[in-house]
Amino acid sequence: MDYAVRGRIAIAADKFSEDLVVAKRRGVSSDFPFDHIIMTNIGNPHCLKQKAISWPRQVLALLQLPDELGVDHPSVHELFPSDAIERAREMKRALDGNGLGAYTHSKGAKPFREDVASFIERRDGARSGSVDVESIFLSSGASEAITMLLTALIRDSTCGCMIPIPQYPLYSATLDLLGGKKVGYYLDEDEGWGLDIDDLERSLNEAKAKGINVVCLVLINPGNPTGQVLKENEVKDVLLFCARHNLVLLADEVYQEKRAADELGLIDQDSVQLCSFHSVSKGVYGECGQRGGYVEMTGIDSDVINVLFKLAASKLCSNSTGQAMVSLMVRGPYKGDVSYDKHEKEKQAIYEGLKDRAKIMSRGLDKIAGFSCKSASGAMYCFPRIHHLPKGAIQASEELGMSPDTFYSLDLLSSTGICVVPASGFGQKQGRYGFRTTFLSKESEAVVDKIRRHYEEFCLKYT
Amino acid sequence: MDYAVRGRIAIAADKFSEDLVVAKRRGVSSDFPFDHIIMTNIGNPHCLKQKAISWPRQVLALLQLPDELGVDHPSVHELFPSDAIERAREMKRALDGNGLGAYTHSKGAKPFREDVASFIERRDGARSGSVDVESIFLSSGASEAITMLLTALIRDSTCGCMIPIPQYPLYSATLDLLGGKKVGYYLDEDEGWGLDIDDLERSLNEAKAKGINVVCLVLINPGNPTGQVLKENEVKDVLLFCARHNLVLLADEVYQEKRAADELGLIDQDSVQLCSFHSVSKGVYGECGQRGGYVEMTGIDSDVINVLFKLAASKLCSNSTGQAMVSLMVRGPYKGDVSYDKHEKEKQAIYEGLKDRAKIMSRGLDKIAGFSCKSASGAMYCFPRIHHLPKGAIQASEELGMSPDTFYSLDLLSSTGICVVPASGFGQKQGRYGFRTTFLSKESEAVVDKIRRHYEEFCLKYT
Numbered sequence: 040m041d042y043a044v045r046g047r048i049a050i051a052a053d054k055f056s057e058d059l060v061v062a063k064r065r066g067v068s069s070d071f072p073f074d075h076i077i078m079t080n081i082g083n084p085h086c087l088k089q090k091a092i093s094w095p096r097q098v099l100a101l102l103q104l105p106d107e108l109g110v111d112h113p114s115v116h117e118l119f120p121s122d123a124i125e126r127a128r129e130m131k132r133a134l135d136g137n138g139l140g141a142y143t144h145s146k147g148a149k150p151f152r153e154d155v156a157s158f159i160e161r162r163d164g165a166r167s168g169s170v171d172v173e174s175i176f177l178s179s180g181a182s183e184a185i186t187m188l189l190t191a192l193i194r195d196s197t198c199g200c201m202i203p204i205p206q207y208p209l210y211s212a213t214l215d216l217l218g219g220k221k222v223g224y225y226l227d228e229d230e231g232w233g234l235d236i237d238d239l240e241r242s243l244n245e246a247k248a249k250g251i252n253v254v255c256l257v258l259i260n261p262g263n264p265t266g267q268v269l270k271e272n273e274v275k276d277v278l279l280f281c282a283r284h285n286l287v288l289l290a291d292e293v294y295q296e297k298r299a300a301d302e303l304g305l306i307d308q309d310s311v312q313l314c315s316f317h318s319v320s321k322g323v324y325g326e327c328g329q330r331g332g333y334v335e336m337t338g339i340d341s342d343v344i345n346v347l348f349k350l351a352a353s354k355l356c357s358n359s360t361g362q363a364m365v366s367l368m369v370r371g372p373y374k375g376d377v378s379y380d381k382h383e384k385e386k387q388a389i390y391e392g393l394k395d396r397a398k399i400m401s402r403g404l405d406k407i408a409g410f411s412c413k414s415a416s417g418a419m420y421c422f423p424r425i426h427h428l429p430k431g432a433i434q435a436s437e438e439l440g441m442s443p444d445t446f447y448s449l450d451l452l453s454s455t456g457i458c459v460v461p462a463s464g465f466g467q468k469q470g471r472y473g474f475r476t477t478f479l480s481k482e483s484e485a486v487v488d489k490i491r492r493h494y495e496e497f498c499l500k501y502t
Numbered sequence: 503m504d505y506a507v508r509g510r511i512a513i514a515a516d517k518f519s520e521d522l523v524v525a526k527r528r529g530v531s532s533d534f535p536f537d538h539i540i541m542t543n544i545g546n547p548h549c550l551k552q553k554a555i556s557w558p559r560q561v562l563a564l565l566q567l568p569d570e571l572g573v574d575h576p577s578v579h580e581l582f583p584s585d586a587i588e589r590a591r592e593m594k595r596a597l598d599g600n601g602l603g604a605y606t607h608s609k610g611a612k613p614f615r616e617d618v619a620s621f622i623e624r625r626d627g628a629r630s631g632s633v634d635v636e637s638i639f640l641s642s643g644a645s646e647a648i649t650m651l652l653t654a655l656i657r658d659s660t661c662g663c664m665i666p667i668p669q670y671p672l673y674s675a676t677l678d679l680l681g682g683k684k685v686g687y688y689l690d691e692d693e694g695w696g697l698d699i700d701d702l703e704r705s706l707n708e709a710k711a712k713g714i715n716v717v718c719l720v721l722i723n724p725g726n727p728t729g730q731v732l733k734e735n736e737v738k739d740v741l742l743f744c745a746r747h748n749l750v751l752l753a754d755e756v757y758q759e760k761r762a763a764d765e766l767g768l769i770d771q772d773s774v775q776l777c778s779f780h781s782v783s784k785g786v787y788g789e790c791g792q793r794g795g796y797v798e799m800t801g802i803d804s805d806v807i808n809v810l811f812k813l814a815a816s817k818l819c820s821n822s823t824g825q826a827m828v829s830l831m832v833r834g835p836y837k838g839d840v841s842y843d844k845h846e847k848e849k850q851a852i853y854e855g856l857k858d859r860a861k862i863m864s865r866g867l868d869k870i871a872g873f874s875c876k877s878a879s880g881a882m883y884c885f886p887r888i889h890h891l892p893k894g895a896i897q898a899s900e901e902l903g904m905s906p907d908t909f910y911s912l913d914l915l916s917s918t919g920i921c922v923v924p925a926s927g928f929g930q931k932q933g934r935y936g937f938r939t940t941f942l943s944k945e946s947e948a949v950v951d952k953i954r955r956h957y958e959e960f961c962l963k964y965t
Binding site: 081103104357359 | 505507508509516544546547548549551553554556559560562563564566567568571572575577578580581598600601602603604605606607608642643645646649653671672675676679788789790791792793812815816817818819820821822823824
């Protein structure tokens with residue numbers, strides 16, 4: 040089992056970071072040619088100084104406070120807006136008056152799941168009450184829900200799961216742990232990391248010929264690590280492919296699958312098996328540390344849901360703060376509430392910042408001679424390709440028993456303090472080299488510049 | 503895989519509870535002979551109106567608030583005591599200024615792990631710096647750490663783990679999921695649920711004869727479900743047993759093992775392999791929903807720690823609130839701080855309440871004709887034995903395909919609204935019947951009374 044986003048390079052970066060702290064504390068200069076580490080290895084917005092959106096945090100603070108020290112305190116209005124106080128009161132009732140300290144239902148507190156159900160109905164233009172609250176499980180980030188679903192679906196080592204190449208390593212790591220088979224399908228870099236149904240069919244047929252019982256397919260959209268957003272027809276093609284081959288579709292961070300399935304009539308025909316994951320970690324919230332997420336299931340066999348429920352019960356429940364944060368993400372202040380305008384303004388500012396930095400980063404990397412980088416249209420990642428790595432570097436990497444792009448990434452880290460993840464950690468076509476970086480850092484322009492200058496020196500050094 | 507504490511009876515109780523809410527909302531009387539459910543199936547103190555201790559909650563609230571709305575707000579002193587503000591500032595620095603929204607290190611934020619290390623040193627009278635902060639992993643409650651350890655230790659289906667009978671079902675459920683072998687050893691009810699080393703030897707020998715590679719032993723102390731506290735010599739015997747047979751000791755909620763291991767010289771001889779689990783869920787904090795916990799390891803193979811680190815990395819990190827709560831539990835306000843006296847008083851009041859109710863519950867149950875119940879000296883559970891179940895009940899349970907004590911517990915629930923867990927869910931000697939209940943409910947006397955009256959009627963009904 041390997042987990043590249045927190046693997047070798049990230050561990051080295053942690054070590055460097057500690058050494059820098061120690062040097063600073065001692066008032067001596069460090070041996071590094073940089074004064075801080077820029078962690079672009081993981082989508083961790085708050086670590087790169089993205090600010091928390093205020094209103095949900097105000098509600099969470101009130102939820103932590105016992106009533107007499109919070110919502111009922113005579114001075115509560117000095118610190119908290121009235122709509123945060125009202126929502127906190129409502130959420131305390133939703134938690135049966137037990138507050139954040141009690142275990143909730145193993146699926147998550149029902150009123151919070153009801154918020155998620157309403158959110159999905161509004162988002163998909165579905166009728167009120169059409170989403171079954173019992174098909175929603177709140178989880179500790181999306182990761183936990185994904186792991187639980189794979190655990191329920193992969194019964195033994197004959198079972199397989201189709202995963203994109205490149206893919207987020209949670210899938211490969213969990214499948215390795217469960218002993219399931221990874222059945223890869225390629226995303227096409229030349230087509231902006233698009234999907235090719237012929238390649239899906241090829242991959243499935245090859246797996247079947249090997250006797251693998253393929254039970255599910257993972258779709259990551261917007262792509263991770265690739266950052267692309269799939270076209271509507273690509274999404275529909277995948278849905279029809281899954282329906283045709285009776286595969287459960289695990290849709291990671293996806294918002295358009297269910298509406299597309301509805302448009303295709305697959306929901307009415309009862310021929311879609313869809314699990315959609317969402318979390319508070321991504322996008323404008325970026326509340327990774329709160330560990331809030333959910334899965335919503337459509338057309339999933341009750342046996343699978345029963346296993347999921349047992350797995351959830353054995354963990355007792357996901358953390359109550361993360362559950363509350365999910366509720367606050369899917370239902371913010373209403374138009375007209377005192378916090379509404381500020382809340383929208385904060386969200387918009389973060390969104391614009393992300394969009395700007397995505398451009399700076401993907402265009403900047405694309406312009407480096409020897410690099411190419413598809414424009415990042417979603418998520419928070421760029422996945423540039425390095426078309427040329429000098430022979431000396433490839434030789435050196437082989438001698439050290441690491442992939443060439445791991446060797447490159449380590450050199451980049453020790454020269455510039457920039458921590459990226461080698462593309463080989465996500466899987467890629469033979470002979471391709473590259474890395475994944477986030478576009479969260481407010482130093483995006485400097486990062487691009489440092490990567491460019493380092494690459495020039497790297498090529499000189501190893502040619 | 504089965505998980506009795508959230509199994510059949512608890513699911514029925516949830517359903518009844520919802521029906522009661524619906525009836526109340528409609529203003530009609532329900533069909534039940536009770537007006538509320540008393541959830542004694544799970545150690546969930548805040549659900550039974552145990553109040554949160556104020557000071558840690560005040561610090562957590564400040565941690566949620568962005569600086570300008572919290573620690574730096576001009577009116578912050580109106581709501582928060584100065585020592586909570588100071589600690590929040592310190593913890594914000596400990597989180598690198600990123601607050602609760604950022605992923606932490608996969609093992610947990612290092613300054614919080616340092617707090618745990620100092621706590622363990624103080625508790626065990628060990629020298630400062632003797633506990634390695636890198637051997638501590640913060641986790642989402644103790645459950646997550648336990649699951650991770652078992653995942654790392656049980657490599658395949660030839661591996662086994664010794665577990666007490668009766669035991670908390672997390673162990674059996676996780677071992678079933680991992681495909682490992684459960685190797686049971688009996689706790690002796692007649693000896694106050696004590697340990698018998700001869701029985702441990704017998705059990706280990708039988709397992710070895712079957713070709714099982716026994717790698718670890720679980721010790722739960724204070725006992726769950728049994729509520730006993732082991733004697734010092736029992737703990738030492740288990741430590742020597744594990745050292746003799748090269749077993750990793752998984753010590754659940756245990757505080758005395760490490761000191762005992764030290765006294766025996768096992769730590770100096772490097773012949774102890776000990777994993778100690780602790781959480782914020784139990785005792786006077788009872789902060790179950792916050793999901794904070796940790797494991798501390800002594801003498802554990804670096805291979806195992808590396809696997810653990812990879813598992814932790816694949817989950818990214820445990821929730822930041824739970825991590826912060828661990829730090830606040832192991833390091834409260836200092837003597838002389840403004841909140842110190844109130845904090846101690848709150849803890850003491852909860853402790854006294856638990857002690858009183860433990861007595862009421864265990865003595866009350868022991869006095870019911872046909873029952874016996876060992877006095878509960880720790881944790882929050884009573885595990886009474888029912889010496890006589892009427893033949894009619896046993897017959898009826900067989901016809902329904904459930905254990906006799908499950909049948910009894912369902913009848914108790916539908917007659918009184920009291921939700922307990924049948925003893926068969928924890929394992930027990932053939933022919934024993936009983937259940938586990940917590941002594942958290944403030945209605946303890948009424949609960950005992952209802953159980954007594956129900957048992958009389960139950961015996962009449964089925965004889």
